Amino acid sequence: MHRLAGIDFSDDSVAVARALIGVQVFVDGVGGRIVETEAYDADDPASHSFSGPSLRNATMFGPPAHVYVYRSYGIHWCMNFVCREAGHGAGVLIRAIEPLQGLDAMRARRGLVDERLLCAGPGRVGQALGIDRSFDGRALDGPPFLLWPPEGAPPVVAGPRIGISKAVDQPWRFGLAGSRYLSRRFA
DSSP states (O other): OOEETTEETTSOHHHHHHHTTTOEEEETTEEEEEEEEEEEOTTOTTSTTTTOOOTTTGGGGSOSSBEEEEEETTTEEEEEEEESSTTSOEEEEEEEEEEEEOHHHHHHHHTOOOGGGTTBSHHHHHHHHTOOGGGTTOBTTSTTEEEEOOSSOOOEEEEOOSSOSSSTTOOOEEEETTOTTOSSOOO
């Protein structure tokens, strides 16, 4: 079992994506509360793992509770948490966090002052936390990562994923109800 911050990362991606809402994630002391996630699985045509293992997505097929990093549109580094058993190919995209710690570092990395926009979107999360390809494959249970469980049971909303063209109707996007730090509101 791969338990961390109260979450069983060997569970399916939908359960892990929902459970991550409210978890606090820090990279070298910079981070905040996860307020939005999306689940992806090997049998999901929108997933990077759908076509099987490759050099780009190999980490998704590795052990759970590791970080899978990919470049979106050749510009943004995006961070995912691998789940299920090794060899399966599932992960959770961290879409948005509420900045809590290291805001000066986030502002410098992002060139922004507006706290609400620092981490509202997966590319923004990656940039604000200083994520790049060198983080791919690293375990979540040690430096530079620190995960803290949520305080209580946060209210979670669900809806279809965004920014994809396949399997768009899957309600595999999760968010903290009422959060002003989401990348996009839920319908």
